[in-house]
């Protein structure tokens with residue numbers, strides 16, 4: 001920062017106390033320089049510390065930048081590109097739909113939306129679906145549904161049990177439900193009506209049940225994504241299902257990241273025998289076309305009536321066809337089995353190559369949702385991997401997160417291991 005100031009012979013406002021790290025980040029420096037020197041400067045709000053790369057096109061699990069450099073995509077736009085990039089049948093289905101209709105309105109019947117709802121309910125055994133455009137919107141719908149369910153039972157101040165390290169989105173209600181102070185700081189007052197307990201701790205939930213008669217629901221991710229690929233004990237959801245039944249609470253699962261085949265089942269909770277009352281989906285549902293869903297069953301079904309909730313774009317013909325085609329291709333090409341197989345191959349390979357490396361704390365995951373926890377912050381690895389042509393992510397400071405698309409082959413997974421493992425081992429050996 002200081003150097004740039006000298007080189008360009010201009011002065012900069014001094015950083016505010018305590019914000020030095022932020023101030024000197026690549027993007028901020030570029031912005032401030034740009035403002036002073038009238039250079040090119042983005043007019044985007046500064047909400048992302050973006051990596052200095054832009055992609056021009058993709059094919060399968062590969063992306064290319066403007067210079068022709070190729071990248072192996074082990075992140076899929078954060079679990080979004082379920083079918084990889086430029087999938088031929090998906091592209092053709094979207095093109096055909098765009099040529100017919102993109103949007104009408106929820107004022108009218110939308111047959112594509114009804115087909116999608118039928119399909120989602122057939123796969124999940126849920127009963128009804130509200131369609132929206134993102135994960136936070138799906139969770140907003142779930143939170144509103146739980147509150148209405150409570151009011152209908154005569155509970156005036158309904159509250160929802162949520163988890164430490166949870167991530168449910170960035171809108172006011174969902175950031176309030178999120179268990180991460182960084183997401184909440186500066187946006188107080190938070191939305192009331194959430195009670196927080198540690199993840200994977202049934203006793204903590206039983207204690208809340210004893211003291212709080214206003215609870216109407218529990219909201220939990222079957223696998224925490226942003227929280228660091230954290231898993232529940234295999235019996236947790238079954239026991240939580242029983243607790244919810246005893247107290248007439250809704251069991252609400254946020255499967256925005258772990259749903260849509262990623263773990264080797266359509267939905268992560270299907271590794272257990274339980275059925276939730278509410279489930280939310282988004283990320284991978286439309287393979288990149290924005291679409292989210294809030295599903296309800298049992299005592300949660302029928303809660304929303306006309307006028308209670310809505311969305312202008314939600315479930316429009318284009319988004320519905322994107323989701324329906326994603327689900328159909330997953331089925332036709334047996335990609336759930338592929339996710340389980342390639343996921344096992346990756347986890348086994350990671351164990352073989354990294355278990356003996358000092359600094360690797362844990363390798364965990366299910367299907368193609370994989371975390372490698374290190375004993376130190378490792379955000380730097382994202383840039384090192386990028387330089388080598390590999391796209392990964394780090395979450396919860398010290399967990400390398402892999403979310404490959406479900407079309408990954410075993411050969412491509414082998415390439416991923418060959419690129420990633422030496423990088424991680426070197427990083428840890430350097431003692432950074």
Ligand SMILES: *Cc1c(COP(=O)(O)O)cnc(C)c1O
Pocket residue numbers: 133134135136137139167168169170221225226254255256257258282283
């Ligand atoms: C990403 C995510 C969300 C938020 O989804 P958006 O589409 O970004 O609003 C909610 N819950 C979970 C588990 C997520 O991973």
